[in-house]
Amino acid sequence: MLSIALAGKPNAGKSTFYSAATRAEVDVANYPFTTIDANRGVTHVRTDCPCLDRDERCGNDNCHDGKRYVPVELLDVAGLVPGAHEGKGLGNQFLDELTNADVIVNVVDASGATDEKGEPVEPGSHDPLDDVDFIESEMDLWLAGIVDRNWESVERKSRSPEFDMDEALADMLTGFGATQADVQAVLRGLDYPDDPMAWTDEDREALARDVRRRTKPIVVVANKADVASEGNVERLLALDKPVIPATAQGELALRKGAEAGAVDYDPGDESFGVVGEVSDAQRELLDGLRDTVAEYGGTGVQAALDYAVYDLLDHLTAYPVQDASKWTDAKGNVLPDAFLLPRGSTPVDLAYAVHSDIGDGYLHAVDARSSREISDSYELAEGDVVKIVSTAK
Template identity: 65%
Template sequence: MTGVGATPADVAAVLRRLSYPGDPLAWSEEQRRELARTVRERTKPLVVVANKADIAPEGNLERLQAAADMMVPATAEGELALRRGAEAGLVGYDPGDEGFTIESAVSDEQRAGLERVRGVAEEWGGTGVQQAIDTVVYDLLDQVTVYPVENETRWTDGQGRTLPDAHLLARGATPEDLAYAVHSDIGDGYLHAVDARAGRRISDDHELSEGDVVKIVSTAT
């Protein structure tokens, strides 16, 4: 199992969940397959991104959705077309939007392509590109986005830039974890943290939440 990146702790945790004979030599082929499958799910969770959803044969997406634990329909070509169209002023679109508007004259061919993309966006809530990233980061990996700042009143860094940085941290992370994510010296010199939204000091064991804005007070700053 070490060849696929599984640690002894991973294997032990999986074995505790499964009902296996004490002697590995007595395991059946199906039990070995189940062990391998469960270890893979624990150590290498998957999200299926079903690209070209705008031209997928009828029923394919539904079958994929039924078979996969997490499946996101997507059209990368559609996302690229919308971004280029937005840059050219042809469509109104920001990455991650569930839909778009046609803002200028387009050719019949362009309109047909845009309408295919619109069909996917309306059915699945967007082109799927940003949704796939969000699914991996927030659903699969269960992370939160936290914004460190130097000025807790203005939410700026030392150069006056508003919310210049964002860090992805595991859910349950503390202010000290954020300090180390910013820089090891900041973490080594960590003293305390301030919740910039609430304007109050927070405890060292406070669990950070999605969208928190935090000032780290450290001997290194």
């Protein structure tokens, strides 16, 4: 399962984001590890369900009237402070937890009411733009430290006649989620000495920075947009990087309200309605939230998760079925499964994602929309419904 990590300074709103995003308001019963431990859970990205192309909704637990929620893992990493890569505030341990993530959501407190350590300050007196850069540089410096510590082994390997720089660096960085292809792509963009002995600290830092950018892309969440000081959100949006204004607290309130039947809202909706009994205090909160939601086209929580997976990681959703005309599995469930795959994936990749042990049992695939056989090299598109024909029972 793809893994998204929340990073940010203390008090930025990571836990609120996590708790809003991982509530079991859509059925996650198929995934017994919903909460593996305190900071690892399952959330969902939202896409259009292929059942929208049919007369009837599919009725899948993860489909709300054509809004399909596809599970991904969410990690809530404890707050990072400047100097984390040197171990400040248990920073090394927390940075280490980011290793397992495919993509990072950097939760920034756009209110400007907490300093870089997350301590409350006069609202507007701290510039949230500083927090964007420090998380990135802590991650870069931390990886540079790992590269430094392991450099001797690269130097040792370089004495062998079979030495291959790509391979040696990929070996060192595989724990960080870097493949040999990643290392090759990064090295292509760098000017570096062939002999590892001749690498300078700057060479290693550049390597770490580019590998980090490639393997841990970041979307910034400008959280607490509901109480952000004048101009903060706009200045964050003007940065040359993806930034999504959000209110994690608002999302939490809406999901709780929806669970209680008081609010008509599905995660990622651009608006909400009050449909049940709410107290005066709740009504006031929801009225306040309405402005923020209207201004930013939603609470931003679902938007950030979707952006991380569909844009930054460039994934698509494919739906394997056994019956190509009814779009069902053997038990008659319509569109039972949704798989997230990197763009460029083929029906063969989908077959492996569904049956890791398929081996050479794959025969061919059928596009369930057209009922036509598709070639093994066909590049899947978002929302494809595919029947895999294999020798497997």
